[in-house]
Amino acid sequence: MLALACCISSTAVGQEKTGNKEGFALKPGTVKIILMRPVIGVGEQSTGGLYEPNADWTTQARGHLGTALSEAQTQLGNQVMPYEESAGPEGPLVTQYSQLFNAVADSVIEYQFFPGNRLPTKKRDKGFEWAVGPGIAELKSLEGADYALFISTHDEYGSTGRKMLQIVGMLGGIGVTSGVHQGYAGLVDLKTGExxxxxxxxxxxxxxxxxxxxxxxxxxxxxxxxxxxVALTTAQP
Known part of the structure; x- marks a missing residue:
């Protein structure tokens, strides 16, 4: 168990968190960015580790994150506009692209940010090559923009039962996690889908x-x- 814990610890230490396409540069004041509707999920982690959505928590998070994003988007050095939900009948398709972005981000974490898991085509010398596909360029609701900024957060707060299980596991030498807190933010080139x-x-x-x-x-x-x-001010209670 100790050897496994050390292995997990060293893997976590070696994990990267940020990646850029080789040669990509974003000069302030030169592009238009569409801020896509953030994908936000908040709930409780059951004793058995299952995710149980909490509508009230999600509503709270959506409001607070929206306020923080409104402040942040004015500091990104370029024109950042929120996606217009009433832009047309493309809502379901845009939602699919948000889900696809999450899937791609998961793959980047698993197969490029963890050095030990890197696929042969995702080695450091192969560059940062990931995409959601060129079809995103055909979305009429994104016309006129250069990039789309996708943001996703997912939080599971450990239930009382889960926390108790974690304590029991520690006493027995078994690692049990309590809580999940992950987030992704990424820029997609709207001309290429990269x-x-x-x-x-x-x-x-x-x-x-x-x-x-x-x-x-x-x-x-x-x-x-x-x-x-980005440097946000400290929110007041």
């Missing part, structure tokens, strides 16, 4: 159910954004 920047972490901080926690989460999500650094 993912040109990604910041992804499966161990994010900030309780998104609070204003302060939501600001912390947004700072972490936009860390390393290819432009101006």
């Amino acid at each position: 993912l040109v920047w990604l910041n992804a972490d499966r161990q994010m901080g900030g309780d998104v159910r609070t204003p302060e926690g939501a600001q912390k989460r947004i700072r972490q999500l936009l860390e390393g954004f290819p432009g101006k650094p």
